[in-house]
Amino acid sequence: MKRTLVVGVDGSPESRAAADWAAREAVRRDMHVHVVHAWLWQPLALAVVQDRGAEDRRAREILQETEAELGHRYPQLSLSVEVVADVPVPALLRAAKDAEMLVLGTRGHGALAGFLLGSYGQQLIASAECPVVSVRARGGKPVLGAAESEVVVGQQGAVEESARVLGFAFEAAAVRGVPLRAVRAWSLPPVYGYSPGSMWIAEQFGGLEPFEKAALDQALEPWRLRFPEVEVVAHVERGSAGHVLLSEASDAQLVVVGRRVGESPVGTRIGSVAHAVLHHSACPVAVVPHH
Template identity: 75%
Template sequence: MKRTLVVGVDGSPESRAAADWAAREAVRRDLPLRVVHAWLWQPLAYPLAQNRDAEARLAEDILKETEGDLSHRYPGLTLTAEVLAELPVPALLRAAEDAEMLALGTRGHGALAGFLLGSYGQQVIAAAKCPVVSVRSAHGRPVALPEQGEVVVGQQGGVADSSEVLRFAFEAAAAADAPLRAVRAWNSPPVYGYSLGPMWSADQFGGLEPYEKAALEQALEPWRLKYPEVEVVEHVEQGGGGHVLLTAASDARLLVVGRRVRESSVGVRVGSVAHAVLHHSVCPVAVVPHP
């Protein structure tokens, strides 16, 4: 049974852009697309006129409009659409449990207030079990989605650390017949951070930069063998991870970063690099959970 690609919509231009991105990606990957809208009747505690039937019809209309638009522009797409009777965050997380990926508009603010607002999107990205793709807007308008350009992926740590992130990036590049730019950012450790083990390892490669290049090559090797058709550009640069990735992805079609699955004392987090690119990248950003 094929896994589905899920997109959350709320009727806003941003969520429509996310739905369009998801539809194109589903066609490329030959996956069914599931369009969902979270709506739960919640009587307000303060005096304000509410009409449950009208709001329910509006939720259905949002789905019908999205479904009709996508079916018209992507006639070969297998498509389903449904209203989820839950609050937004748990509804999206539940929908994404068995999904190949989940797509969201970054700053949706449609007629039903509060569906894909930034805080909700961040909660979903931080807790989802599958990769989440954020299609962002600029000044309240969805940005033009690039159909050309590279898939850019941030690689860090060792082979096991980046396996899931690189798998997703290579799959995306292969599906789009696009080149892949693998980026590894590094900084010189502070004086008090030097230790004999890491510095000895770096010395064996002739310094820190050759060591970082070798680490990137090692992480890429199994995926190059699995996807020989994907053209790979290796990019090792000194600097902060967020800044290096944003510069490398200035003309990209997709930027892929990882999110370590762990909880801190303040709950789940997306990590500093993912947080930076989610807020500043112009192209869609895929956040991939990994151990």
């Protein structure tokens, strides 16, 4: 049974771009694409004429149009479509529960919009159990980097923390046949964050930057062995993680970042680095949950 990739559509140019990107990715990875349109009849408490039958027909037309477009462009694609009677966030979270990836469309630069307006996109990215890819659209088509452009991944934390993020990025680079740029940013800790133990460890590597380089190499080592065909460029730089990653990904075709799973005191969040990259990256962004 093929792995499944889920994409949400609503007939907008942004969602059509997301569906096109999803189909390309599925062909690369030999995956099945499941296209979902979430629609729930909700009578308005306003003096507005509503036609439930017309809206239901339009929902099915959206899927028929998407299915026809993808089938024509990617005849080898394994594809299924579904209308889900629910509001978008819970519908797509259920559809993607056992999926390898969830793909959403976004509009231009700035806040997440696309087929999910308001906070829906952020809710999905913050809550999905699988990686979520945000695809920008221009003229109804996905914004893509050059075919030879790198995949860029942000690495943070210890080996175990970044394993799922790096695994996703290495596979993405492997199926594209392009180099992977692994980026780790660091900054000087606050004066109260220094401790004799932590500074002793850093000093064994000749300072903080060599220590950070060693940490990145250690995290990359098992994935380099698993994907020997992927050329890896390791980049360590002092600065804000979001700024460093965006700078290194200016010409990328995909950026991969992590999202720590767990409850925040102020609710579910996607993290400052993922938030920055989602709002300012010109290319598709994959947000991978990890513990």
